[in-house]
Amino acid sequence: MSRYESPRVNAGAAKVVLIVLIVLVVAGLVAASSVKIVDAGTRGVLLHWSAVDLTQPPLEEGLHFVTPFADDVINIEVRTLKYERSTTSASRDLQTVRTTVTVNYHPEKEMIHYLYKNLGLDYENRVIQPAIEETVKQVTANYNAEELITKRPLVKADIQDEITDRLNEFNLATEVISITDFEFSLLFSQAIESKVEAEQKAFKAENDLLRIQVEAQQQEAQAFGIANANIAEAEGEAKAIRIINQALAENPNYLEWFKTRAWDGKLPLVVGEGGTPFIQIPISP
Template identity: 40%
Template sequence: MQVVEPQVRKPRMQVRGIVWVAVLVLVGLLIVFNSFATVQYGNVGLYKTFGKLNDNALSPGIHLKIPFVQTIIQVNVQVTKAETDTSASSKDLQPVSTHVAVNYSVDKSSVYKLMNNIGGSFDNVIVNPAIQEIVKEVTARYPAEDLIAKRDIVAGEVRDALTQRLAKYDLVVNDINIVNFKFSDAFDQSIEAKQVAQQQALKAENDLKRVQIEAQQKVAQAQADAESLKLKKQEVTPELIQLKQIEVQEQAVEKWDGKLPSVTGGATPFIDLNGLNAGSSRAASGGGTENNAAGGANDSVSADDEAAAQK
């Protein structure tokens, strides 16, 4: 029995030593890994020691800290968007629902003050309530129709007021956009009816202008025709009329083939009536002589026949 006891205790002591070494290594690793912290890009870090913030702002990168005593909280300083739906009334008491998007960021030099006074939920505590209050205030200054027509002016007033309000909490307003104005169905129908009436009035006005222009053109054309006719009348003289008659006669003579038409109707070529009358008289006198000669011949023939019958 005295020989076996020492052999059993040796392995136990070795196992305990290995366990303690492993524990010490693990503790050392934990201490090493908890001695460093990384601040991500777009963020600013703040030391927190037993719940107390340190005003030393940490830039992005790796930083040392006291293991198990200090922690590093990170605050996003990039541009952040806050979207809010706000219900309000316009100046003419029309219900308006406004969807607003605000781009804002945290002032890097005032991260400690913001986190120490407000905390990490500053968007719900400060930003959203400020947006709703200011949008309601600005909306109440304008009639419903002006909210649509003057959207840029309304957005500018909201931006200025919100910038002044959030500056108290070291928040920077980068931009603001009024995404949508939503009105009641009755108001939308009235706006649509008004636009239709305006379009119809504009069309009627354009038609009236067109008719007036066409009437003016007709008057101008009539005046031009009358002036032209007046000038033509002033140019007409007896000599010009005689010259035109001579030209017409010459054209008729050039076109006449020397034959009289068997059937007359419509326009006839120019004929010298004096010459035609003289020719007719000569033909009549010649025809009478021929008739007398024919009558004498007939009388001679009748006498000869009678003498022959008597024989």
């Protein structure tokens, strides 16, 4: 009997081991399917039988348990993202303009399940790219080429407001929108350069003229001051002469007194006629 029972026991044991293995595999698959991880910097969109479950809010970062085999989780990044696009448009005066726009944005954290349902994961090409191209063409058509340069802050504000409004409709929040470059045709760029150079020369000529006018005014003021000084000096000398003439008329001895004031105490080398000194020194009796 033992010879015939041994193969049966071995076959039964093999079946048990196989069943256990199958159970473990199934349990492992169930466990793996019921556990989902939402990565850092992302939010999870819960799918139930491949359909977006809008009744549940997006899943936060970390470990989550879901219905095995029926549910799945799609991670969508909600950190600041960057999208850059260059587009060609025409200004109001029909100048060709190549504009490069950079958009820093992020998906709305609490609305990513609607974003995924409506656009999927390719929302940059579906929404952001056409929004930039249409907005740039629309805004640049409102300005001539020179205004696009001189009124750049205003142009940027128009582009930023329009792109922001367009992306908000799809639950995409803009942070910073920058116009990184305005490129014009070579002919127009040369014309602008020539105009700037001419304006600089005109400004220099205007400054030179102003400097010449100021210098002329300074010279005129200086000449006027010198003339007034000469007049004052001449008037002073005339007044002095009148005073001396009046003193001589009133006192004949005034001249002799004046000579003594001017004499330095030395006899002159030049004498008058007959040996008389040119300056006579009055001697008291």
